[in-house]
Amino acid sequence: MTGTIALVLAATGCGGTTGTGSATRTVTSITALDYYTDASEHSQWGEMLTACGKTVGVQVEQTSVPTASLIPKVLQQVSSRTLPDLLMLDNPDVQQIAQTGALTPLDQYGVDSGGFAKGILSAGTYQGKVYGLAPDVSTLALFYNKDMLAKAGVAVPRNWDELKTAAARLTRPGRYGMAVDANATFEGTWQFLPFLWSNGGDEKRLDTPQAAQALQLWVDLVKSGSMSKSVLNWTQADVHDQFAAGRTAMMLNGPWRIPALNKDKNLHWGVAPVPVPRTGQTPVTPLGGEVWTVPQSPSRARQEKAARVLACLNDSASMLALAKEHFTVPSRPAVASRYVQQVPSMAAFARSVAAARSRTGELGVKWPKAATGIHIAIQSALAGEQTPEEALRHAQQFATSN
Known part of the structure; x- marks a missing residue:
């Protein structure tokens, strides 16, 4: 797709109006920081940043650091007042950085935040102000092997009972029916959230019957032998490898796996929506994806240029180009509707994104502690050390401790 993004943006005049003044004409370059260190991803985003920079008359100098290094680096830059002009953040981190006062509300530059899905807009909002916007997002869905389901005479499961039945019928020597990532990281928490939220559970109160029922589902799948106990250590990449190798008939994963599956x-x-407790319910899944922000700076002119580049990144044309490149979902439902007509394999993800939630929507900066409590509870319950009720009671105590 090299060159496509630049052509699309040139044709659409991406960037829009952001209330910038004449002083911005003196700025010829701005800096951008992200965590796209993968060679192809760095190049793809570099191309987009370059194209958007050209539409507003600046050169964008892109720096990428490893994912784990981004927040420590940003916090150091906050302290030394050396933040970049344009900053990408994983959406759960926006609250933490906005709390420091390092970011500027986008409305002061006239950046258009209209037409975004509610959950996506929430992900970039802190104390009622929009500090970041995500051009494209991701979430989770159920992947299934069509041949295995057909041979076993199993329909794609829509609810939890059907999921347990299907997983059991698809399980045989050398193959499990279902696979998830239940490891002791935020990835494990991320994969559990569709079950917690779709059953009415809430991270504000983890020791509830609704949360216990969701965790019991995973425990039942492991106890019955329909899901490997190794899920306690698997990453999402490991889950993908199990599915691709035919060692599991179904898996929970994200759309970023599609390019490899297509090969x-x-x-x-x-791919189908994540099964819900009862047929007819809408799955509530977590939002993944990165938001772009404009940090505080002594130069208003640089901020305004950065805001115009940010607006370009979130233009409908950019959203569509990025989604096609990365197998993600455009953040504006109107654009997503056009997108799934062109990329049908993304339909389940697009439907789920419409009702998806940001992880920090309820707890804000307190989310990481609750997320840690959740994956600790998952590990304990699936290992048989505690019942789901006991594990979640301890998770609640951990989440609310000082």
Whole structure:
């Protein structure tokens, strides 16, 4: 797709109006920081930043650091007042950085935040002000092996009972029916959230019957042998490898797995929404994706230029180009509707994004502690050390401790 983004943006005049003044004409370059260290991803985003920079008359100098290094680096830059002009953040981190006062509200530059899905807008909002916008997002869905389901005479599960039945019927020597990432990280928490939230559970109060029922579902899948106990150590990449190798018939994963799945022409797969407690309910899934922000700076002119680049990144044309490149979902539902007509394999993800929630929507800066409590509870319950009720009671105590 090299060159496509630049052509699209040139044709659309991406960038819009952001209330900038004449002083911005003196700024010829701005800096941007992100965590896109993968060579292809760094190049793709570099191309987009360059194209958007050209539309507003600046060169964008992109720096990428490893994911784990981004927040420590940003906090150091906050202290030394050396923040970049344009800053990308994983959406759960926006609250923490906005709390420091390091970010500027986007409305003061006239950046258009209209038409975004509610959950996506929430992800970039702190204390009622929008500090960041995500051009494209991701979430979770159920991948299934079409051949395995057909041979076993199993329909794609829509609810929890159907999921347990299907997983059991699909399990046989050398193959499990279902796979998730239940490891002791925020990834494990992320994968559990669709079950917690869709059952009416809430991270504000983890020791509830609704939360215990969701965790019991995972425990039942492991106890019955329909899901490997190794999920306690698997990453989402490991889950993908199990599915691609035919060692699991179904998996919970994100759309970023589609390019690799598409490469195996002998693997016939489908994707459906995450099963819900009862048929007819709408799954509530977590939002993944990065938001772009404009940090505080002594130069108003640089901030205004950065805001115009940010506006360009979030233009409908940019959203569509990025989504096609990365197999993500455009953040504006109107754009997402057009997108799924062109990329049908993303339909389940697009439907789920419409009702998806940001992880910090309820707890804000307190989310990481609750997330830690959740994955500790998952580990304890699936290992058989505690019942789901006991594990979640301890998780609640941990989440609310000082």
